[in-house]
Amino acid sequence: DAGVTQSPTHLIKTRGQHVTLRCSPISGHKSVSWYQQVLGQGPQFIFQYYEKEERGRGNFPDRFSARQFPNYSSELNVNALLLGDSALYLCASSLYGGAGNEQFFGPGTRLTVL
Amino acid sequence: AQKITQTQPGMFVQEKEAVTLDCTYDTSDPSYGLFWYKQPSSGEMIFLIYQGSYDQQNATEGRYSLNFQKARKSANLVISASQLGDSAMYFCAMREDNYGGSQGNLIFGKGTKLSVKP
Numbered sequence: 001d002a003g004v005t006q007s008p009t010h011l012i013k014t015r016g017q018h019v020t021l022r023c024s025p026i027s028g029h030k031s032v033s034w035y036q037q038v039l040g041q042g043p044q045f046i047f048q049y050y051e052k053e054e055r056g057r058g059n060f061p062d063r064f065s066a067r068q069f070p071n072y073s074s075e076l077n078v079n080a081l082l083l084g085d086s087a088l089y090l091c092a093s094s095l096y097g098g099a100g101n102e103q104f105f106g107p108g109t110r111l112t113v114l
Numbered sequence: 115a116q117k118i119t120q121t122q123p124g125m126f127v128q129e130k131e132a133v134t135l136d137c138t139y140d141t142s143d144p145s146y147g148l149f150w151y152k153q154p155s156s157g158e159m160i161f162l163i164y165q166g167s168y169d170q171q172n173a174t175e176g177r178y179s180l181n182f183q184k185a186r187k188s189a190n191l192v193i194s195a196s197q198l199g200d201s202a203m204y205f206c207a208m209r210e211d212n213y214g215g216s217q218g219n220l221i222f223g224k225g226t227k228l229s230v231k232p
Contacts, residue, residue: 033219035220040224041224041225042118042205042207042222042223042224042225043159043205043220043222044222045219045220045221048219056219058219088157090157090159092159102161102164103219103220104161105151105158105159105160105161106158107156107157107158108157108158110157
């Protein structure tokens, strides 16, 4: 079975642009979480979606948004990109949202903002 | 305050020796889980081991064991018989089961870079 997949693998954007990152969860998983990992730090929670509804949100500005589709895939959108948005963006899927559900991570999308 | 603290930015270990990576945590939630992940240079987070707050015994998974000291709020990872392929970043993470907002998502430490010497 395929694991969590993310696209694209690498992306270069300039300040002020917007970006869309995509994630496909493991088959049968209904929850997707997004994390941002800047260089030298651990991942930081951005959003969780379960059954197409936002279930959790980390401490990120409104420039960050996400959605989940009927097939449980997800998109993370970032508007008005800043240099500080350069990071590895990780997607994780789990069977259900909430406690007690192990998260499986994808390979990540490496975003560089120039 | 930091919820997960990893005080060792970098560690060196000789191949075939054991190494301990430190992790302390801070939570008031009586129900939580502690995780260790390995992140090679490719970027993917690889799950290694899990310890629940109510588990009586320390978790073990092959060469990995978790030294869980609840009163001290520490969850150190022990890797036995280190291999060259163990060289990577290692992250300790916590999941709080009852507190809203995080919805069971993970809180990570800053990581420890482990280098295994031949």
